[in-house]
Amino acid sequence: MKIHVYAGLKDYFQPEFEVESVVRNTDELKAVLVTINDKAEAMLSSCRFAVEEGFINNEYKLNQHDTIVIIPPSSGG
Amino acid sequence: MVDKGGAVLSAGPIDMSGLLAGAHHPGAGAVVLFSGEVRDSNRGKAVAFLEYEAYGLMAQKVIAEILVTAREKWSLHIAVAQHRTGKVAVGDTAVVVITASAHRSEAYAANRYIIDRIKHEAPIWKCEHYADGTQEWGNNCNCHSVTGDPSRHIYESHG
Numbered sequence: 001m002k003i004h005v006y007a008g009l010k011d012y013f014q015p016e017f018e019v020e021s022v023v024r025n026t027d028e029l030k031a032v033l034v035t036i037n038d039k040a041e042a043m044l045s046s047c048r049f050a051v052e053e054g055f056i057n058n059e060y061k062l063n064q065h066d067t068i069v070i071i072p073p074s075s076g077g
Numbered sequence: 078m079v080d081k082g083g084a085v086l087s088a089g090p091i092d093m094s095g096l097l098a099g100a101h102h103p104g105a106g107a108v109v110l111f112s113g114e115v116r117d118s119n120r121g122k123a124v125a126f127l128e129y130e131a132y133g134l135m136a137q138k139v140i141a142e143i144l145v146t147a148r149e150k151w152s153l154h155i156a157v158a159q160h161r162t163g164k165v166a167v168g169d170t171a172v173v174v175i176t177a178s179a180h181r182s183e184a185y186a187a188n189r190y191i192i193d194r195i196k197h198e199a200p201i202w203k204c205e206h207y208a209d210g211t212q213e214w215g216n217n218c219n220c221h222s223v224t225g226d227p228s229r230h231i232y233e234s235h236g
Contacts, residue, residue, distance in 0.1 A: 007130055007202035008214035046217075048227045050200075053135045055228060069132060073217035073227065076129070076136075076160055076201030077113045077172050077192060 002067040003033075009047070009072055012040035025058045029068065046073050085140040086131055088163050091170045102154035105177035107184040111192055113172040115165050119215060123208035127171065129162045132200035136160070143194045147176070150190070151183040158191055160201055171203075189233075197230040 001023070005013050013036065023029045026049045034041045049056050050069040062068070093112060100108055115127050144156040155177035165171050174191045178184040195201075197218045205215040220230040 006132055006200065007204070008217075011214075046219075046221045046227050050132075050135060053138050057228070069135070071132065071135075071200045072202065072214070073219065073221065074197055074199055074201055075203045075215060075217045076131075076199050077196035077203075 001062065001064050003029075004067065004069045006070070007072045007075075008043060009040065009070055012037045012043065022064065023062055025060065025062055026056065027058050029062065033070075043072060044070070047071055085137050085144075085158055085160060086133055086162055087159050088161075091159050091161060091173050093170055093173055096157055096159065096173055096175055100155050100157055100175045100177055102177050104179060105154045105184075106179055107181035108155075108175065108177045109181070109184040109188045111172075111174045111188050112170050113192065114170055115167045117167045119205050119207075122205075122211075124167060125206045125208045126167060127165045128204045128206060129160070129165060129171065130202050130204070131160070131162050133162075136199045136201050139199045140195060143191055143198070147187045147191050151176075151178055151187040153178050153183065153187055156187065156191065158195060160195065160199070162201075193232045194230075197232065 001019055003019055004016050019032055021032050023032055030044045033044055048071040050071055051066050097110055117124055140158055144158060148156045153176055157175040160172045174188050176184045176188040202214055204212055206212045221227040223231060
């Protein structure tokens with residue numbers, strides 16, 4: 001699945017990359033991402049996840065063809 | 078811009094005068110304008126400028142929903158918000174919220190509700206660029222440390 005990250009997460013990951021592992025939900029995705037860069041673990045625990053411009057939670061069943069956007073805590077304004 | 082479907086993100090300077098000029102309504106006895114502007118210091122360090130990044134499609138969707146909710150909750154005649162992206166200089170406007178209602182209490186309350194929710198919920202981020210050449214993604218919403226859930230927020234203006 002394709003992953004897009006923003007803001008401070010770009011200090012840990014490329015802005016866009018792909019995860020080949022099969023992950024079924026956001027908790028499993030976070031676990032895979034931590035194996036890519038364990039320094040991102042704390043930040044990932046504060047992030048929201050979105051698919052097709054809608055927020056998802058861990059109950060959402062991820063599809064391998066989904067594009068997942070990982071959204072750090074907002075700091076607009 | 079407006080809850081009639083205008084742009085809520087701007088890559089260039091916000092036309093605050095233009096937004097205000099368009100925010101008058103015969104049924105509105107009160108118009109409140111909030112302008113969030115770039116300070117010259119943060120955490121004791123001199124700020125050179127800010128750079129805003131947004132997940133554009135979703136930011137527009139989130140802000141539009143906030144405006145619709147505020148408009149219904151306070152029976153507003155007008156609810157407008159526009160947020161900058163890109164580089165914003167010290168003293169320049171980063172975000173504007175305008176609300177117009179029959180009486181001032183609704184316009185004030187709605188305006189604060191809108192800016193609070195934008196700051197917590199809209200996928201927009203600021204990077205502080207300091208005068209000493211350093212930079213950091215700053216002043217993130219930290220509600221998750223209290224609520225335990227990145228999607229649950231604590232607002233100054235409402236429960």
